[in-house]
Amino acid sequence: MTTRRTPMVVLGTLVGLVAIGSFRASPAALSMTTTAPAPTSVTATSRTTPTSTNHSTTTPSAVRSQTGSTVNYNYGTLAVSVTVQGKTITNISVPSLNDGGNSYSQSLDSMSIPILTKEAMAAQSASIQSVSGASYTSAGFIQSLQSALTALGI
Amino acid sequence: MPTSTKPAKRPPLAGRATALPAGPRRGSGPAPMPRVADWFAWLGGLGLGASAAFALSQDSLHSVTSMAGFLDALGRLSGMVGTYLLLAMLLLMARIPWLERTIGQDRLTRWHRRIGTWPVVLITLHVVTLLFGYAAAAKTNVVNQAVTFIQHYPDMLMAFVGFGLLLLATAFSIPQIRRRLRYETWWTIHLAFYFAVALSFAHQVRTGVIFLGHPMNVAVWTRIFAAVASVLVLSRIVRPIMANLRFRLRVTSVEEVSPGVFAIVMRGRHLERLNVSGGQYFQWRFLAPGLLVHSHPYSLSALPSPPYLRMTVKSLGDQSSALAHLRPGTRVFIEGPYGVFTRHQITAPSVTLIGAGVGVTPLRALLEDLPDDIAVTVLLRASTIEDLVHADEVRALVEQRQGTFHTILGPRQRAPLDRTTLNKLAPRVRDSDVYVCGPAGFTDDVAKAAASLGVPTTRIHLEEFSF
Numbered sequence: 001m002t003t004r005r006t007p008m009v010v011l012g013t014l015v016g017l018v019a020i021g022s023f024r025a026s027p028a029a030l031s032m033t034t035t036a037p038a039p040t041s042v043t044a045t046s047r048t049t050p051t052s053t054n055h056s057t058t059t060p061s062a063v064r065s066q067t068g069s070t071v072n073y074n075y076g077t078l079a080v081s082v083t084v085q086g087k088t089i090t091n092i093s094v095p096s097l098n099d100g101g102n103s104y105s106q107s108l109d110s111m112s113i114p115i116l117t118k119e120a121m122a123a124q125s126a127s128i129q130s131v132s133g134a135s136y137t138s139a140g141f142i143q144s145l146q147s148a149l150t151a152l153g154i
Numbered sequence: 155m156p157t158s159t160k161p162a163k164r165p166p167l168a169g170r171a172t173a174l175p176a177g178p179r180r181g182s183g184p185a186p187m188p189r190v191a192d193w194f195a196w197l198g199g200l201g202l203g204a205s206a207a208f209a210l211s212q213d214s215l216h217s218v219t220s221m222a223g224f225l226d227a228l229g230r231l232s233g234m235v236g237t238y239l240l241l242a243m244l245l246l247m248a249r250i251p252w253l254e255r256t257i258g259q260d261r262l263t264r265w266h267r268r269i270g271t272w273p274v275v276l277i278t279l280h281v282v283t284l285l286f287g288y289a290a291a292a293k294t295n296v297v298n299q300a301v302t303f304i305q306h307y308p309d310m311l312m313a314f315v316g317f318g319l320l321l322l323a324t325a326f327s328i329p330q331i332r333r334r335l336r337y338e339t340w341w342t343i344h345l346a347f348y349f350a351v352a353l354s355f356a357h358q359v360r361t362g363v364i365f366l367g368h369p370m371n372v373a374v375w376t377r378i379f380a381a382v383a384s385v386l387v388l389s390r391i392v393r394p395i396m397a398n399l400r401f402r403l404r405v406t407s408v409e410e411v412s413p414g415v416f417a418i419v420m421r422g423r424h425l426e427r428l429n430v431s432g433g434q435y436f437q438w439r440f441l442a443p444g445l446l447v448h449s450h451p452y453s454l455s456a457l458p459s460p461p462y463l464r465m466t467v468k469s470l471g472d473q474s475s476a477l478a479h480l481r482p483g484t485r486v487f488i489e490g491p492y493g494v495f496t497r498h499q500i501t502a503p504s505v506t507l508i509g510a511g512v513g514v515t516p517l518r519a520l521l522e523d524l525p526d527d528i529a530v531t532v533l534l535r536a537s538t539i540e541d542l543v544h545a546d547e548v549r550a551l552v553e554q555r556q557g558t559f560h561t562i563l564g565p566r567q568r569a570p571l572d573r574t575t576l577n578k579l580a581p582r583v584r585d586s587d588v589y590v591c592g593p594a595g596f597t598d599d600v601a602k603a604a605a606s607l608g609v610p611t612t613r614i615h616l617e618e619f620s621f
Contacts, residue, residue, distance in 0.1 A: 005195040012199020020432035055465045056501070069395075101291030103226045103363045104307070107212065111367030133360060 038063065057129025061086035066149030070096060075105035080144040084152055089124050092117045108134045116141045125149070161585065165280045182523055183431040183491060185498045186256040194253060198242055202235065208371075209234035212363045229280050230363065236276030240351050241382050242499060243269050248591045249381075249389045249489070258494035274324040281317055292581070305570065309356035316353030319346040338448050348386075355379055387427050394489045399423050401487040403463065405440070408478065413542050415512055416478045417466045420486050426458040431497060432457050432523025433516040433589070434620055436490035444476045453516035453591075453617070456545060457523060466543060468512040492595030495589065497523050502587045502613055505531035506580045510569065511536055512590030514543045517591055521551045530557030535571055535592070539563055547574065571596070573603040584608045591617040 067081040076098040083091035093112055099105040114136035118127040126146040130138030209231045217223045246253075246266045253262060289299035293347055303310045326332060332340050359365045359372045381471075403422035411417045432454075439449040455466035456460035468473040494552060495516055505528055507517040532552050536542045541563060552559040560579045562569050576583060588609055590600045597616045604614050 003205045007429065008192060008195040009199035009202070010199075012196045013200075016200040017207045018203070018204025020204045020211065083560075087518075091456035100288075101222060102288045103212070103217075103223075103230070103286075104361050104366075107363045133308070133366065 034120075044053055054066070058124070064152060064153045065091075066148040067095060068146070068151070071140040071144045074100075074136040075108070076100040077141050078137070078144060080148055082142055082145060082148045084154060085117035087154055089121060089149075089154075090107075092120055104136075112137045113141065120145055125154075158345050164533060171376050174452075175567045182497065183429040183434065184255055184492065187326070188256055190252040202238055205234050205238040208364060210351040222287050222291040225283040225290065229449065232276040232283065232366075233280035233358075233362075235390050236273045236280060237351070239269055239276070240273040240347070241378070241413040243273065244382055244386060248385050249492070250385065251389070254492050270324075270327065272305065273318060277317065277320060284496045296586070297344060307357070308360040309390035310361065312353045313357035316350040316357065319353070323350065327344075330454055334450035335563070341448060342406060394487070398487050399491075401428065403455060403488060405480050405484040405486060406462070410478070411466065412512075412541055415466060415468045415541075415543050417544075418477065418480065420463045420465075421461050422486075424462065425458045425463060428458055428491070430458060430491040431455065431520075433495040433497070434491035434493040435516065436465075436488040436492070439486060439487040439489075439600055440477070441485040442476070442480060443603065449487070451492070453493075454491075454497075454519045455515035456547075460472070464516045466512060472614070473512065474493050476558050479508065483539075493617070495591070495615055496520065497525060498616050500525070500528065500587045502529075502585055504531070504586045506531045506533070506583050506588045506604075507585040508576075508580075508590045508592075510571075510596045511541060512543050513590075513592035513596070513617070513619060514545070514548060516592070517589060518544050519546055519550075520589060521548060524555075526555075528532050530555050531580065531582060531586070532557065532559050532561060533576075533579055535562045535569070536561070567595075571600055571603065572607050576600070576603045577607055587613045587615065589615045589617075591619070594618045 047061045058116045063081045063083060065081060067079055070079040071076050077096070078094055078098070079096040081093045081095045082089060094117075097113075098110065112131040114126065115131050116138060120126060126142050126149055128142065130142070171345065179510065210227060212228045213223075213230075218227045222527075243266050244490045246262045246269075249259075283298045285299050288303070289296045292299065292302075294302075300314075306313060323343055326335065326343045331583055335343075337405065365375065401422040401424060401573055403420045406419045406421045408419075409417050420481065424585060433499075435451050435453040437449040437451055452465045452467055454463065456464045467477050470480045493516075497520065507530070509515075509517045517532065521530065521532065530552060534542055534545060534548065538563075542563075544588060545561065549559050558580070560569055562579075580586070583604060583608055586609065588600075588604045590597045590604075591601075597618050601611075601614050605611060
């Protein structure tokens with residue numbers, strides 16, 4: 001019996017390997033630096049917030065950019081850069097991200113930074129919830145973003 | 155007991171003190187299900203391959219070219235596969251009924267032991283590679299990295315404690331060390347494996363790259379853990395408790411049937427629902443001082459005769475000596491039946507049953523359970539005639555079937571059960587399924603003798619007892 005079922009286990013293992021292996025042949029690309037969502041979504045955000053649309057049309061201001069302070073967030077360092085038009089945040093990016101180079105913090109960052117960016121764009125401020133499971137990254141992101149906004153006087 | 159004429163007030167087993175009252179015997183528990191066991195084997199293999207591929211699903215050729223990336227991928231792979239194998243080992247010992255009645259606990263235990271080294275090797279590799287890999291990426295040393303893990307990574311302290319328990323429990327399972335331990339000590343330490351697995355779970359789903367941001371993967375993996383846990387709780391705790399609430403077994407009598415050999419008769423309710431085949435055994439736990447904590451395996455020495463059950467033990471170990479002094483009325487907790495030493499293994503037109511000393515017990519029950527058209531030869535070995543156990547019962551059952559019955563008496567050296575003796579006393583052995591029960595040395599010798607006479611190994615069925 002033992003000898004009879006061993007091939008089943010071995011063959012099953014190979015089938016399982018191939019099945020899952022080919023199913024996931026192309027893993028999602030992990031980008032180290034995350035840029036803000038495409039401008040279309042910014043427009044969408046603006047459109048859903050009539051006050052800000054109103055505001056930007058009545059007082060059109062220059063486009064300004066500011067990179068926040070570089071924050072040590074336990075796994076590495078990050079700095080958030082923000083672009084505003086008047087008082088409206090139009091772009092958020094993370095130009096400087098040193099995530100310690102290990103797969104854990106890399107995937108944590110690539111998961112959490114897009115969410116944080118989106119939340120901050122929607123809130124138009126740094127008052128956002130941290131991403132669960134990525135509290136260090138969230139705290140670092142919020143801190144750096146806040147410093148950039150403060151520097152811009154927003 | 156329809157044919158009994160004994161007055162009701164007398165102990166039901168008086169007269170021939172140890173024999174169970176005549177009456178309808180219950181035997182022939184459910185047959186093995188080889189297909190189901192095949193499915194388990196396939197599924198086990200599929201899961202193993204899938205978990206390995208899954209562990210590497212986030213890696214690309216590029217990511218493993220750096221030293222840190224390579225160690226990282228290796229660490230993830232070894233952790234995933236090691237954990238999978240741990241779960242498989244738990245399931246092999248989960249007393250899953252289909253596996254028990256098809257493969258038998260002996261063989262399941264052998265698989266469990268054969269896999270045994272791998273999880274600890276792989277999980278140690280997991281810990282070492284990730285410590286070095288992460289330390290290399292962060293340009294720090296491994297001690298700092300370990301501190302960082304525990305301080306800053308979610309649930310990592312639990313994982314480290316679990317790893318410690320895994321190492322501890324494994325160390326005490328190394329054969330050379332285990333031999334020096336009392337069974338009870340080993341058993342208690344072995345429980346640490348459950349805690350090790352449980353403690354490791356949280357860090358897997360909260361720091362594992364394949365789980366972060368992949369709620370689907372977390373859901374699947376969580377369900378696998380939950381399923382294993384439920385199977386263990388159901389089949390190792392809930393089912394036995396339910397069964398014993400139904401059966402409510404109590405000791406009725408303890409009789410010395412041969413020097414140092416005791417037949418213990420128990421009485422219970424609904425024993426007709428005990429689906430046991432002759433030759434199977436139960437794990438027995440007597441709710442008496444010194445016997446309460448651990449259960450031990452003994453075969454039934456007769457098919458159940460509701461409301462009675464009987465087992466026969468030799469008082470050698472601490473536990474079996476204590477059994478000799480059991481008081482009538484003592485509650486008995488059973489788990490089982492287990493074992494594939496049953497009529498379901500028969501493929502030949504005849505059987506040869508060979509037992510040494512108290513090894514006769516499963517054969518005695520099997521004899522009652524054999525199909526009518528099977529020719530029977532029984533050989534019993536003992537040092538002296540007094541040491542033959544239940545020989546009268548066996549003789550009567552063999553005569554009833556017009557089979558052949560021999561006893562071989564004398565010290566092992568002078569009266570061996572070798573090839574020549576076997577050929578002379580059981581000339582039909584080649585055409586038989588051979589069932590052997592006795593001490594390990596004895597069963598090995600008889601198995602060799604039978605094989606040398608041309609009995610295929612698939613027809614040689616062994617049941618060893620050790621103390």
